[in-house]
Amino acid sequence: MKIVSFGTRPDEVQYLTEWSKRTGNELKQITATLNEDNVDQAAGYDGITCMQTVPYSAALFQKMADLGIKFLSIRNVGLDNIDMDGAKPRGSALVTCRRTHRKPSPSLR
Numbered sequence: 762m763k764i765v766s767f768g769t770r771p772d773e774v775q776y777l778t779e780w781s782k783r784t785g786n787e788l789k790q791i792t793a794t795l796n797e798d799n800v801d802q803a804a805g806y807d808g809i810t811c812m813q814t815v816p817y818s819a820a821l822f823q824k825m826a827d828l829g830i831k832f833l834s835i836r837n838v839g840l841d842n843i844d845m846d847g848a849k850p851r852g853s854a855l856v857t858c859r860r861t862h863r864k865p866s867p868s869l870r
Contacts, residue, residue: 763787765803767795768812768836800824808832819847 766777769790781788789806793799794813797820803809808831811817817833822844825833835843 762808763789763806764808764810765789765791765806766810767791767793767799767803770812773812795821797821797824800828800830803830804828806830808834810834810836812836814842817843817848819844822848 764786766773766788769777769792774790777788777790780786787806789802791799791802794815795809795811795817796815797818800809800821801824803825809825811833812835814837817835822833833848
């Protein structure tokens, strides 16, 4: 699987690099937060993982769908910055990553 990590913090780099090597997944790490202007950096990838508090807009989900990105995994707390109505018709799966709880949230399909 090919994944792009947006909003990668310095303290995550080593962990994400080790995870990529251990699992055989290709991982591209970007420090900038995800938005409509830089989502094209994920072209050719299966999914995106993010850490950010800025909005995930309907326009962003549309661009992700246009690029063929199948999922968005968030590493932040809460869903209040996600346009859920904008995400649903795009067919993307949304997964929350929690350190103490391993159950993913339901798909938005």
